[in-house]
Amino acid sequence: MRLAIMQPYFLPYLGYFQLMSAVDKxxxxxxxxxxxxxxxxxxxxxxxxxxxxxxxxxxxxSQNRPINEIEIxxxxxxxxxxxxxVELNYQSAPFAGQILPLLSEILREARGSLSTFLxxxxxxxxxxxGIPTQIEQASMRYPKDALTGQRRILDICVREGASTxxxxxxxxxxxxAELFASAGIELLFLDPNLSALTLRxxxxxxxxxxxxxxxxxxxxxxxxxxxxxxxxxxx
Amino acid sequence: xxxxxxxxxxxxxxxxxxxxxxSISEQVxxxxxxxxxxxxxxxxxxxxxxxxxxxxxSVEFTGDEIADFRTVRDVREALSRREAx
Numbered sequence: 001m002r003l004a005i006m007q008p009y010f011l012p013y014l015g016y017f018q019l020m021s022a023v024d025k026x027x028x029x030x031x032x033x034x035x036x037x038x039x040x041x042x043x044x045x046x047x048x049x050x051x052x053x054x055x056x057x058x059x060x061x062s063q064n065r066p067i068n069e070i071e072i073x074x075x076x077x078x079x080x081x082x083x084x085x086v087e088l089n090y091q092s093a094p095f096a097g098q099i100l101p102l103l104s105e106i107l108r109e110a111r112g113s114l115s116t117f118l119x120x121x122x123x124x125x126x127x128x129x130g131i132p133t134q135i136e137q138a139s140m141r142y143p144k145d146a147l148t149g150q151r152r153i154l155d156i157c158v159r160e161g162a163s164t165x166x167x168x169x170x171x172x173x174x175x176x177a178e179l180f181a182s183a184g185i186e187l188l189f190l191d192p193n194l195s196a197l198t199l200r201x202x203x204x205x206x207x208x209x210x211x212x213x214x215x216x217x218x219x220x221x222x223x224x225x226x227x228x229x230x231x232x233x234x235x
Numbered sequence: 236x237x238x239x240x241x242x243x244x245x246x247x248x249x250x251x252x253x254x255x256x257x258s259i260s261e262q263v264x265x266x267x268x269x270x271x272x273x274x275x276x277x278x279x280x281x282x283x284x285x286x287x288x289x290x291x292x293s294v295e296f297t298g299d300e301i302a303d304f305r306t307v308r309d310v311r312e313a314l315s316r317r318e319a320x
Contacts, residue, residue, distance in 0.1 A: 006279055015282045037258035037275040039283075051255065063274065170270075170281020172302035191298045194286060206290035208256075208283050233298045 001025065002188075003162035005138065005153055007032050008067065008118035010056055011043040011125070011210040014226060015168065015192055020126060021227040022166050022190055025134040027156055028122070030068040030115035031144050034061050041114065043210040046202035047089050051209065054082055056110060056117075067115050068139040074111035082107060086212070093216035102128060103212065115139065125211060130224045150175050157185050164188055166232065177235035187235035199226055247291040249311060256284045266308035288314070 002023040008030055009016055020026050034040060042055040057073040083104055090096050106121045119137050126133060138144075142156045153175070157165050164186040167175065172189055180187040194207065200217035201207055207214055207226070214223050250264040257275045270276050270284075285301050288294070288310060294317045304310050 007277060009279065012279075013283060013286075015286060016279060019279070035275050035277065038277065039275075039280060168278040168282040169285065169298060169301040170276075170304075171278035173271075173305070174278065189298065189302070190282070191301070192282060192286060194289070206286065208287050208290070231298075 001160065001162050002164040002166055003027065003157055003160050004166045005029050005156055006168075007035070007038075007040060008115065008122060009039045009043070010041050010118060011054065011121065011212055012039065013043070013209060014194075014207040014211055014214060014223075017126065017129060017131060017211060017227045018192055018230045019166065019168055019190055020122075020131050020133045020135075022230060022232060023133055023164075025136060025160065025162075027136045027138045027142070027160070028115070028119055029138050030118070031066045031139040033063055034065055034067050034070055036061070036063050040067060040118070043212075044205075045086060045089065045210055045213055046205075047085065051205060052085070052089075054085075054210070056114070058114060061114075066139070067118070068113065068137070070114040072110050072112060072114050072117055079107045079110060090212075090216045095216050095218070095220075098220075099212060099215045128215075129211075129220060129227060131227060150179065154180060154183055154185070158183055166190060172235060175235060180235070188232040189235055191231040191233050193229050193231055194226075197226060197229065199223065247287075249288065249307065249314070252284065252287045252291060253307060256280055256287055264307060266306065266311060268307045269305055270307075271305070284310075292317070 004019050004023040004026045008028040041058055042053050044051040044053055057075050057078050059071045059073050061070050106124055109120050110117055123135055142159055147155050166188045169189050177187045199214055202213050250261045253264045254261040257273045300313050
């Protein structure tokens, strides 16, 4: 069984779904600390030609608090404004008729636990794109104990009975392939291969805006194919 | 067709890409800046950085190169090697 472990992101970009496509199960590392200025509670779309942040309003978020201890501020005004912003900027996109209702349904659930909501929106998006990968919240299944770094990752892999752990290429320096091999786990890294990407998107950022941007302009089958444009290489 | 519509016309610098991906000021992006020292760095944002740089400069890095990117200088030098070819 191939496993990935990653912090949950809000409306993430294509690469997140490539990692998801590469594995049978992804564990959302929601007991890791929140990252200020990261991608856990925000992402970007294009507004009038410029990247524009969509940012979930949070209560008491800080780098010293785990993601699963942070709450979303239930703000109907923010939800209406966010939907309106997306609508105004993507209303002429060919798939706006499908994606705007999906986004509305997702944002309707933006309240309470940040971790629960992030899990929910990733499941909804993965289902829409057609990625059958299981998604788990790490905090619900794997006690953290005192483990940190790759020891924690290895512990989750062992508990899951994973045969392979897949990470994004930036993680190469974080992991010791021999340590994983000693536990009978193969370590692989995702190497995105986007050179043949033919999807429409909103500009120079390429496919690095939120996946919403790609879904607005392309058939979902094409986005699904793009999630499989990667190679896996050993650590 | 790589891009259906191109709405951003300003040329992209390496500094600007780093600033945007990691939400830091362009002014703090210098060659000695280590990726792991950026508080918003994680392995997924690293992957996004690579995608942004590859897209902006029309290059493709190897897996080994990507794994070896520790600083801004590493990325800049890899780009220079591409341009020299």
